[in-house]
Amino acid sequence: MKIAIIYDVIRWEEKDLVRAIRELGHTPILLHVTSFFLDPNSKPPEIDVAINRCVSHSRAVASAIFYEEKGIPVVNSAYTLIVTGDKLYTTMKLISHNIPTPRTLFAFTKDTAIKAAEKIGYPVVVKPLIGSWGRLIAKAYDRDTLESIIEHREYMQNPQYKIHYIQEYVNKPGRDLRIFAIGNEVPLGIYRVSQYWKTNTALGGKAVCTELNDEIVELTLKAAKAVGGGVLGVDIFEDPKRGYLVDEVNGVTEYRNTVRVCGKDVSKMIVNYVVEVAKK
Structure with a gap:
């Protein structure tokens, strides 16, 4: 199967997806969206499915729309990228699906x-x-x-x-959760630990692999479904009185640190999922 990776910046995740695609017996097609133009009147490209990894929200959405309208399944879909790329839209979708969120x-x-x-x-x-x-x-x-x-x-x-x-402002216990949903599966997640109130690993938060309980799995799947599904990173706060609160859902999530601390092959999980999407 020919699996495209749509990207604008090459990171560890994109390189590892290429490895996983090859090791699983498929052919990677790299689509660097800033290196060419998109022609709406062109013939559909010879690819079976695409993984959208653009860092830029606008590029991710635009490229997903283009390839979907050419008949190519894209993970994540344009709809999911539009919802997850907009915090207001994400919050409204979570609340409309009765998912607990911060006020x-x-x-x-x-x-x-x-x-x-x-x-x-x-x-x-x-x-x-x-x-x-x-x-x-x-x-x-x-x-x-x-x-x-x-x-x-x-x-x-x-x-x-x-x-x-x-x-x-949720008074977190020095950490929050980044839980990964891949289709209908929740295979792994991490704590992002920091003494600073922002726990993003990009800002120095420490990734620690976490065990998943039934409540976290159920909440993650509900949040993923609310925004359209796909490959998602769900950020969850632990409130001392209300329990788990879903803060955000990430549509082009990074997972290098998660792989490092959990030791699981997330890229192969993603590739196996997109292959199933292509078969539908």
Whole structure:
């Protein structure tokens, strides 16, 4: 089977997927989307299925749409990438499927953002709708801090920063969970441990392999289904009173550190899954 990898930046994961595709007896086709243009009137490419690994959200969505409309199954789908790439959309999908999440409000002006924060109670976390690796996420301890954060964002050119995603600050036990869903399976997950309130491994959080209980597996599958399914990284908080809360779902998730600490071949799991997708 010819399996394409759609990418814009080559990382460890993309290289390891090439290895897994070859070891499982398939042919990898590398599609570096910034190296060529896409012609809507062209013939469908000679590939059976594609794995979308673009770091850029806009490139991921655009390329997924293009290849899907050419009749090529793409993992993750354009729909899943659109939902998971937008924190507002993700939150709405999770809540509509009765999945527990941190208290979150949306606002379109500085004044209504302040009112939202006052309703939640300080401290609050302000997030951009689109972004990863913990970038541009800020914690506001009080109204003065929040006003400074919002004022700064409202002068940024990107209109996305003028939609204010205001979330309660969850007092985590120095860690959170990144759990992986691959189709209907939840094969592994990690704790991301840090003394800092942001636990992203990109910001220095330590990956520690975790055992999965039935509640985590069920919650992860529900969250994955809510956003369209596929290969997903589900971020879960442990709240001391409410238990597990799903914070975000990642549509192009990195897993190098997970492989390192858990010792499982995630790339082969992904390849086996996309082969089954192609057969449907």
